[in-house]
Amino acid sequence: MVGRKRKTKTCDKGSKRSWICQLPDVLISGILARVPTKIAVRTGVLSKTWINHWKNVRGLDLESFEFSDMDTFVSFVRSFFDSHRESTIDKIRLSVHYSDCHSLLTQWTDIAIRRRIQHLDVCYYGTCCDVTMPVSLYTCKTLVHLRLCWVVLANLEVVSLPCLKTMHLECIRDLTEPTVEKLISGSPVLEDLIIIRRTSGERFIQVRSNTLKRIHIDTYTEVEIDAPLLECLRTTVYLEKNFMIINLGCSTTLDIDMVFPDVTCTKLLICDTLTDIPRFRGLVTSSYILKNIFLHSEPGPLLQFRDLSRLHVKFSKSDLEMLPAILESCPKLQSLILTRLVEIHI
Numbered sequence: 001m002v003g004r005k006r007k008t009k010t011c012d013k014g015s016k017r018s019w020i021c022q023l024p025d026v027l028i029s030g031i032l033a034r035v036p037t038k039i040a041v042r043t044g045v046l047s048k049t050w051i052n053h054w055k056n057v058r059g060l061d062l063e064s065f066e067f068s069d070m071d072t073f074v075s076f077v078r079s080f081f082d083s084h085r086e087s088t089i090d091k092i093r094l095s096v097h098y099s100d101c102h103s104l105l106t107q108w109t110d111i112a113i114r115r116r117i118q119h120l121d122v123c124y125y126g127t128c129c130d131v132t133m134p135v136s137l138y139t140c141k142t143l144v145h146l147r148l149c150w151v152v153l154a155n156l157e158v159v160s161l162p163c164l165k166t167m168h169l170e171c172i173r174d175l176t177e178p179t180v181e182k183l184i185s186g187s188p189v190l191e192d193l194i195i196i197r198r199t200s201g202e203r204f205i206q207v208r209s210n211t212l213k214r215i216h217i218d219t220y221t222e223v224e225i226d227a228p229l230l231e232c233l234r235t236t237v238y239l240e241k242n243f244m245i246i247n248l249g250c251s252t253t254l255d256i257d258m259v260f261p262d263v264t265c266t267k268l269l270i271c272d273t274l275t276d277i278p279r280f281r282g283l284v285t286s287s288y289i290l291k292n293i294f295l296h297s298e299p300g301p302l303l304q305f306r307d308l309s310r311l312h313v314k315f316s317k318s319d320l321e322m323l324p325a326i327l328e329s330c331p332k333l334q335s336l337i338l339t340r341l342v343e344i345h346i
Contacts, residue, residue, distance in 0.1 A: 029056050033091065036061040055083060059091035059119075070098040077104075081111055091119040099126030110134035116142040118163075123149035123170075130173060138186070148172060153179050159186025168194040177205045184209050195219055217242060233280075241272045245279055253282030253310060258289060270295075282310035286341070287319035290326060305330050312337040 032040040037060055060080050067073035077094070092112045096105055102124065109122055113136045120143060124131040132152040137143075138159045146161075147168035156179055164187040169175065175197065184190060190211055197219035207215065208226040217223050218236040225233065226246040234255040235243055254277065270292050277283065277293075283305070290313060294303060308330045315323075315338050327333065 025056075032057045033059050036063075038062070038066055058084065058087060058089050059093075060089075061091070061093040063095045064097045064101070070100060073098070074101065074104060077108060081108065084115065087115070089115040089117050091121075092117060093119075093121035095123040095125070096131075097125045099128035102126055102129040102131045105131045106134055110136050113137055113140045113143070118142055119145040121145075121147040122151060123147075124151050138183075153183075156182045159183055161187045162189070164190055166190075166192040166194075168192075168196075170194070170196040172197075175205075180205050180207070184212075192216075195221075195223065197221060232282075234284075237269070237273075239269075241269060241276075243276075245276050248279055251281045252279075253284060254280040255284035256289065257286065277305065278307060281307060282312075283308055284312040285314070287313055287315040287322065291319060291322060294322070294325065294329075303329055307332060309333060310335045312339070314339045314341050316341045 037057075040057060060077065062073070062077065064070070064073045067076065089112050092108070094105065094108065105122065105124055109120070112120060113134065117140065120137075122131075122133075130152045131150075132154050133148065135155050138156055138161070141160075141162060143161055144163050145166045146164060147166075147170070149170040150173065152173045153175070159182045161183075167183065167187065167190060169180075169183075175195075180195070184193070184207060188211065190209060191213045193207065193209075193212055193214070194216040195205070195218070196216075204222050204224065206224045206226070210228060212227040213229055213231045214234070215223075215225065215227065215230060215232070216234040219242060220238055222242050222244060224244045224246060225248070228247050228249060230249045230252050232253045232255060233243065233248075235257070237256065237258045256273070274293065309332050311326070311330060311333055313326070313336075317340065323338075327336075
């Protein structure tokens with residue numbers, strides 16, 4: 001019995017990349033879904049069989065400044081949504097710099113949500129008009145990852161995000177405590193929360209969640225944290241401590257940094273931070289901050305972090321001499337990581 005010959009895809013004549021043609025379509029689409037759309041389109045030069053593969057990707061990842069003008073950008077995005085009228089959309093990442101696109105960005109976000117989006121990333125850098133997120137966003141049943149930057153959240157009467165695990169809110173205009181509270185309480189499986197604000201505004205925000213594992217705050221606003229399963233709190237401190245602990249996990253790590261530490265690393269700030277450090281089992285910080293902790297601690301016996309088991313310190317070469325004191329201060333230390341900081345002299 002003569003076996004049938006296996007059919008293979010034909011490649012461009014003389015191509016040195018013939019192996020590319022042997023990849024199954026589902027794998028090609030999976031690869032293209034993980035790169036920006038601009039790069040996915042360019043992969044057509046690898047083989048004639050790849051020219052239209054990017055059109056099958058159920059996602060869009062675009063920066064508006066990569067287009068020659070606004071009309072070309074808008075036309076490209078519209079053609080994508082038109083070609084996926086009958087299919088779901090897995091991922092949308094749009095970074096828009098044209099102010100005249102503000103209403104379109106709201107419309108596109110709404111379309112993506114109605115196509116059962118899972119990963120939504122919307123950033124708006126226009127200067128003339130605000131972009132308000134559609135009401136449909138707050139009841140999206142399929143959304144897993146949400147990142148919003150420089151947009152407006154309004155009309156949050158009902159929030160139900162049953163699959164959302166990551167929420168990244170960056171420079172949200174007029175972000176208020178009730179808004180944050182509704183978003184968190186309406187996300188029953190939320191694990192990662194990022195709040196970044198570079199301007200002053202609401203002075204106090206409560207974060208209460210029984211599912212959160214990681215919180216990152218970079219804001220002037222004080223954040224009160226009640227998260228019994230929390231594994232890591234990462235914070236960037238400005239003029240004063242921006243977090244207050246109500247409830248933590250039993251093995252939480254504090255990752256703390258300071259903006260312009262020469263100015264902000266005051267005795268008041270250090271003393272305020274010292275009241276919370278003993279509640280953590282892990283600490284990630286710089287030798288500059290540690291040095292000021294020892295400097296501003298109460299006179300007497302060497303400061304002790306009795307329950308600290310993990311320590312990661314970013315050292316400058318000049319601060320290595322304080323390492324013995326650090327080790328003496330952490331009697332239960334099990335893991336020590338030292339990272340050398342690059343010192344720039346001007």
